Amino acid sequence: MTxxxxxxxxxxxxxxxxxVGFEVVSKVSTTLHTPLMSGANAIHGVILVGAIxxxxxxxxxxxxxxxxxAIVLATINMVGGFVVTDRMLEMFKGKKKPTAKExx
Amino acid sequence: xxxxxxxxxxxxxxxxxxxxLKGLSSPKGARRGNIIGAxxxxxxxxxxxxxxDPAEGGLKNLPLILIAIVVGVIVGVPAARKVQMxxxxxLVALFNGVGGGAAALVxxxxxxxxxxxxxxxxxxxxxxxxxxxxxxxxGSIITFLKLQELMTxxxxxxxxxxxxxxxxxxxxLAAAVWVVIELGTNPLMILAALSLLFxxxxxxxxxxxxxxxxxxxxxxxxxxxxxxxGYVLDSTLLIIAxxxxxxxxxxxTRLMAEAMGRSLFGTLFGAFTAKPQEATGAAEERPVRSGSxxxxxxxxxxARRVVIVPGFGLAVxxxxxxxxxxxxxxxxxxxxxxYGIHPVAGRMPGHMNVLLAEANVPYDQLAEMDxxxxxFGQTDVAIVIGANDVVNPAAQTTPGCPIYGMPILEVSNxxxxxxLKRSMRPGFAGIENELLYDPKTMLLFGDAxxxxxxxxxxxxxx
Numbered sequence: 001m002t003x004x005x006x007x008x009x010x011x012x013x014x015x016x017x018x019x020v021g022f023e024v025v026s027k028v029s030t031t032l033h034t035p036l037m038s039g040a041n042a043i044h045g046v047i048l049v050g051a052i053x054x055x056x057x058x059x060x061x062x063x064x065x066x067x068x069x070a071i072v073l074a075t076i077n078m079v080g081g082f083v084v085t086d087r088m089l090e091m092f093k094g095k096k097k098p099t100a101k102e103x104x
Numbered sequence: 105x106x107x108x109x110x111x112x113x114x115x116x117x118x119x120x121x122x123x124x125l126k127g128l129s130s131p132k133g134a135r136r137g138n139i140i141g142a143x144x145x146x147x148x149x150x151x152x153x154x155x156x157d158p159a160e161g162g163l164k165n166l167p168l169i170l171i172a173i174v175v176g177v178i179v180g181v182p183a184a185r186k187v188q189m190x191x192x193x194x195l196v197a198l199f200n201g202v203g204g205g206a207a208a209l210v211x212x213x214x215x216x217x218x219x220x221x222x223x224x225x226x227x228x229x230x231x232x233x234x235x236x237x238x239x240x241x242x243g244s245i246i247t248f249l250k251l252q253e254l255m256t257x258x259x260x261x262x263x264x265x266x267x268x269x270x271x272x273x274x275x276x277l278a279a280a281v282w283v284v285i286e287l288g289t290n291p292l293m294i295l296a297a298l299s300l301l302f303x304x305x306x307x308x309x310x311x312x313x314x315x316x317x318x319x320x321x322x323x324x325x326x327x328x329x330x331x332x333x334g335y336v337l338d339s340t341l342l343i344i345a346x347x348x349x350x351x352x353x354x355x356x357t358r359l360m361a362e363a364m365g366r367s368l369f370g371t372l373f374g375a376f377t378a379k380p381q382e383a384t385g386a387a388e389e390r391p392v393r394s395g396s397x398x399x400x401x402x403x404x405x406x407a408r409r410v411v412i413v414p415g416f417g418l419a420v421x422x423x424x425x426x427x428x429x430x431x432x433x434x435x436x437x438x439x440x441x442x443y444g445i446h447p448v449a450g451r452m453p454g455h456m457n458v459l460l461a462e463a464n465v466p467y468d469q470l471a472e473m474d475x476x477x478x479x480f481g482q483t484d485v486a487i488v489i490g491a492n493d494v495v496n497p498a499a500q501t502t503p504g505c506p507i508y509g510m511p512i513l514e515v516s517n518x519x520x521x522x523x524l525k526r527s528m529r530p531g532f533a534g535i536e537n538e539l540l541y542d543p544k545t546m547l548l549f550g551d552a553x554x555x556x557x558x559x560x561x562x563x564x565x566x
Contacts, residue, residue, distance in 0.1 A: 007225060010335055010338075010340070010343060013340055013343055013344060013347075014331065014335075014343055014347050017331075017343065017344045017347035017348055017351065018347055018350075018351045019351075020122055020348060020351070021125070021347060021348040021349070021350065021351025021352040021354075021355070022351050022352070022354075022355055024122060024125045024126045024129060024348070024352060025125055025128075025129050025352040025355050025356060026355060027129065028128075028129040028130075028356070028359065029131070030363055030445075030447045030454055030457070030472065031131065031454050031457040032128065032129060032130075032131065032134060032454065033356065033359065033360060033363075033447075033454040034192075034193075034196075034454040034455060034457075034458060035128060035134055035138070035454075035458075036125070036128045036129060036134075036352075036356060037196065037319070037320050037323055037353070037356055038192075038196045038199075039124060039125070039128045039137065039138050039141055040125065040128075040323060040327065040348075040349045040352055040353055040356070041196055041199055041200050041203065041323050041326075041349075042138075042141060042142070042145070042199070043121050043124065043125070043141055043144075043145070043327075043345055043348065043349050044200075044203050044207075044323075044326050044327045044330045044345065044346060044349045045145065045199075045203055046117075046121075046144075046145050046148055046149075046330065046341070046342065046345045046346075047203060047206050047207045047210060047329075047330045047333065047342065047346075048145075048149055048173075048206070049148050049149060049152050049339065049341065049342060050207070050210040050214075050330070050333050050334065050337050050339065050342055051206055051209070051210050052149070052152050052153070052163065052169055053152060053163075053337055053339070054210050054213040054214050054217065054337070055163075055165055055168070055169050055172070055213075056160075056162070056163030056164055056165060056166070056169065057157075057160045057163075057164060057217060058164070058165060058213065058217070060216075062216075063213045063216050063217065064165060064168070066209050066212060066213050067209065067210070067213045068168055068169070068172045069172075069206075069209055070205075070206040070209035070210050070213070071169060071172035071173060071176065071206075072172050072173075072175050072176045072179070073176070073202040073203070073205050073206040073209070074176070074202075074203060074206035075172070075173050075175075075176020075177055075180060076176045076179050076180035076183075076199065076202050077180070077199045077200070077202050077203035077206065078145050078149075078176075078180075078203075079176065079177050079180045079181055079184075080179075080180030080181065080183055080184040080195075080199050081180075081184075081196075081199045081203075082138060082141065082142040082145065083180070083181055083184035083185060084184035084187065084192065084195060084196065084199070085128075085138045086135065086138055086139070086142075087184065087185070088189075088192065088458050089134050089135040089138060090135070091189075091458055091459075091461040091462040
């Protein structure tokens with residue numbers, strides 16, 4: 001194990017993060033629900049870091065296999081998630097120009 | 105690299121994630137927010153390769169790890185790039201599921217690694233991650249199958265289903281206690297299997313418009329599993345990132361549930377008690393008034409105000425550009441045009457906004473439900489394109505139907521209603537729509553894009 005923090009310190013981080021998470025998305029328009037969900041989805045792909053750590057210390061073939069599967073899955077989650085979110089948001093750009101065209 | 109530097113860089117990544125969520129909550133900063141999130145994730149991933157754990161040393165199995173990452177990229181990126189915008193909700197569900205699966209696997213492997221040295225708190229966190237990660241995985245797969253229409257989209261309710269679900273839940277919890285007391289690999293595997301089963305049973309009875317809420321909820325679940333595995337792995341970054349997603353996902357789930365006018369509790373457990381819908385075979389024999397594209401064009405030509413109500417059918421037909429063409433044509437004729445956007449039209453909240461934005465529909469023409477509902481009284485024609493459940497009056501008139509209580513777009517108040525439909529098939533929730541038999545309703549059957557193209561050319565000639 002790493003030179004770890006106390007349970008209390010980790011708990012404090014957890015609780016503070018809960019409040020930050022609540023606060024950050026408390027006012028979001030319906031339009032952005034889908035991209036926000038997709039973006040948050042990509043962020044939890046950071047479990048990849050955990051998958052790499054456990055793969056890097058695997059001794060048995062069984063553990064290694066499971067953790068390599070975890071890496072593949074987590075990478076799909078993370079990379080795919082950010083790419084698909086970007087694609088969604090790409091469509092929102094340039095919505096001012098057509099308004100000007102419409103006015104003619 | 106030492107622990108302090110490693111943790112500091114992890115903190116930078118965590119801040120990136122906070123900024124990412126913040127950005128994604130506002131239209132202006134959304135795209136930048138997503139990129140900041142991606143940068144944070146990249147930083148976090150790269151730095152882990154340079155960290156030498158004092159107890160464990162550097163990473164072993166490096167080539168295999170890199171190969172696994174490359175495989176993930178090869179699978180994930182093309183899937184995300186090539187997916188049709190219509191299939192996006194299920195892709196997000198799938199990505200979420202594999203994330204949950206990854207978290208569960210990480211927890212299992214770490215549990216095997218810790219062996220007897222695991223303390224009770226770590227075992228509990230492991231158990232939590234395995235249960236919720238597996239539920240998220242199997243639940244998301246079922247959601248994916250439903251949205252992809254590889255299985256029925258209706259709530260699957262079987263006799264005694266409630267007891268099977270409750271029994272599975274009880275067995276899962278018992279297995280969880282067993283793992284905490286006995287500490288063994290076999291109990292953990294049994295726990296994982298039961299959790300997978302529970303995930304399937306949990307999502308099967310959910311149908312119709314509730315599916316997006318379930319995706320969002322499972323997303324929040326996965327976030328929490330990442331936080332819990334962060335605790336086991338002693339990674340503050342994972343704790344922060346996972347908790348952020350868990351918390352924001354919970355809020356988002358609640359917002360979506362509110363947008364649909366239902367309680368979160370009702371969404372999750374209402375379906376458990378739902379009875380299978382009776383087949384309304386007799387009703388389908390009733391006469392409907394169907395029209396030609398020319399009839400529709402004439403109706404539109406003499407209208408002063410038209411409201412377009414897009415739904416999933418628009419997405420399927422990829423008709424967003426054609427509908428814009430129609431709207432432009434009507435505007436040129438001096439007709440007042442607005443789009444009535446139901447918050448959950450399509451398969452995901454905000455789905456229609458994404459689609460119409462792709463067709464460069466001006467933002468100010470998109471009217472949200474609260475805005476557009478009072479105006480239907482002054483609307484000459486409401487064109488419903490491939491939408492059904494979101495305009496179905498049964499939501500207001502038929503207690504006990506799966507969508508009862510969901511706010512709808514009150515198109516029935518418009519002077520004329522035009523439905524563009526592929527067939528008489530009911531909507532995603534599988535409920536008959538009385539509005540189709542209304543005397544002021546005209547139906548135009550066919551693919552939405554083909555129908556709209558015909559209407560556009562007919563309207564041009566008038």
